[in-house]
Amino acid sequence: MKKALFATLLSIVLLALLAACSSELQDADDLPFAPRLIGAHGIGYAHLGSDNFHGRDIAQNFGWDITGCRSCHGVDYSGGNTRQSCNASGCHVAADGGPEACYVCHGDAMTKTSYPQWYSTHATHLEGGPNSSATIACNDCHVLPANYADPLHIDDATPGKAEVHFDNELAATVTLGTVGVPVFNSENVTCANTYCHGNFTNGNNKTVAWKGTDQAKCGSCHGDEATGDPLPTAPHPQSPSCASCHGSVVDANRNIIDPDRHVNGVLNVFGVERTNW
Numbered sequence: 001m002k003k004a005l006f007a008t009l010l011s012i013v014l015l016a017l018l019a020a021c022s023s024e025l026q027d028a029d030d031l032p033f034a035p036r037l038i039g040a041h042g043i044g045y046a047h048l049g050s051d052n053f054h055g056r057d058i059a060q061n062f063g064w065d066i067t068g069c070r071s072c073h074g075v076d077y078s079g080g081n082t083r084q085s086c087n088a089s090g091c092h093v094a095a096d097g098g099p100e101a102c103y104v105c106h107g108d109a110m111t112k113t114s115y116p117q118w119y120s121t122h123a124t125h126l127e128g129g130p131n132s133s134a135t136i137a138c139n140d141c142h143v144l145p146a147n148y149a150d151p152l153h154i155d156d157a158t159p160g161k162a163e164v165h166f167d168n169e170l171a172a173t174v175t176l177g178t179v180g181v182p183v184f185n186s187e188n189v190t191c192a193n194t195y196c197h198g199n200f201t202n203g204n205n206k207t208v209a210w211k212g213t214d215q216a217k218c219g220s221c222h223g224d225e226a227t228g229d230p231l232p233t234a235p236h237p238q239s240p241s242c243a244s245c246h247g248s249v250v251d252a253n254r255n256i257i258d259p260d261r262h263v264n265g266v267l268n269v270f271g272v273e274r275t276n277w
Contacts, residue, residue, distance in 0.1 A: 046089065055105075064154050066099050100148035106162075114138075119211055131216075131256045132263040134196070140168035141184075161186065170196060173265045175277055177201030196263060197221055201277050202232035218254075221263075230254060245269050 044050025045057070058066055074080030077087055077098040087094040091109040093101065102114040115122040115138065125136045138144060141164050145153035166172060166182040173195035180193040189210045191197065198204040198221035206225075208215040223230035230242060242250045249261045249268050261268045267277040 064105060067149070069099065097148065120213075121210055121215070124216075128259070129216075131218075131259060133259040134170060134263045136168050136170065140171075141165065166194075170263075170265055173200065175200040175267075177203065179205055195265065201267075202236040247271070 041054065041057075042052050044052040045054045047053060048055075058064060062068065069077060069086065070080070072080055072082050073084065073086050076094065077085065077092065077100075078094060079085040086092050087098045092098045092104060093112075096103075096112070101109075101112075103109055103112050106116045107114040108117055115126055117123075125141075126138070128135045142162055143152055143165060147153075164184040164186070166184065168182075171182045171191075171194040175195075178195070178199055178201075180199070182194045182199075183192050184190070185192070190207050191210065192207040193199045193205065194208075197206045197208050197216065200222075203222045204220065204225070206215075206220055217225065217228065218230050219225040219228045222232045231238065231240070237245070239245065241252065242254050243252045246269055248271055249256065249258055251257050256262050265275075267274040
């Protein structure tokens with residue numbers, strides 16, 4: 001009788017474990033909460049460094065489609081039949097859409113920053129830098145989906161890739177020396193013919209690699225990239241002092257003193273902003 005009762009209880013426990021979905025962490029300091037490391041998905045499903053991490057599983061086996069999680073965890077991922085909320089750990093916040101928040105798949109779940117963090121280029125374009133205050137919004141290069149389920153968001157044509165469309169007015173600025181139109185090469189992940197990287201009068205019109213480093217160092221857009229000398233070649237006047245003509249932008253040591261006037265689509269010369277250059 002005792003053996004039968006024990007077997008029955010063991011079966012119930014096993015069924016409960018199989019029915020539950022995991023919400024595990026490596027330790028209590030990883031996130032605000034540390035749920036117990038048990039569940040149908042197996043150990044490590046919520047641990048970022050695990051081979052069984054759910055982000056890797058969803059990317060490799062489900063093409064980033066997380067809607068299947070709703071069948072167990074509910075339409076809002078708050079628990080559903082499993083009573084295991086995907087929003088309980090702190091990575092996913094219900095108010096932001098839970099696991100469907102933009103920053104979950106391409107961003108930082110802890111800082112809630114939505115753009116990808118893998119390369120510094122996104123931050124530079126979206127936030128500007130010490131030498132230029134110019135910023136480019138996400139929808140200047142991408143057609144933003146209305147929501148996670150938007151057909152434009154996760155598609156079979158280019159899985160795991162974001163399509164790039166140059167709708168940015170700054171990148172498409174036209175000068176007398178502009179050549180061609182801005183273009184993005186998805187095969188080698190490069191941008192070419194953009195004003196921002198020298199496609200203008202007396203510019204170098206540099207093709208830049210999105211995954212590269214130091215793509216906008218001094219001399220790369222106009223001047224000599226090897227030496228860092230920003231002075232364009234002739235027919236640009238060969239004055240050693242940039243400040244003599246562009247004093248509102250640069251000082252005598254060729255340091256940018258007004259980032260708002262550098263890479264802003266106009267030519268700042270002798271204190272005048274020119275668009276006919």
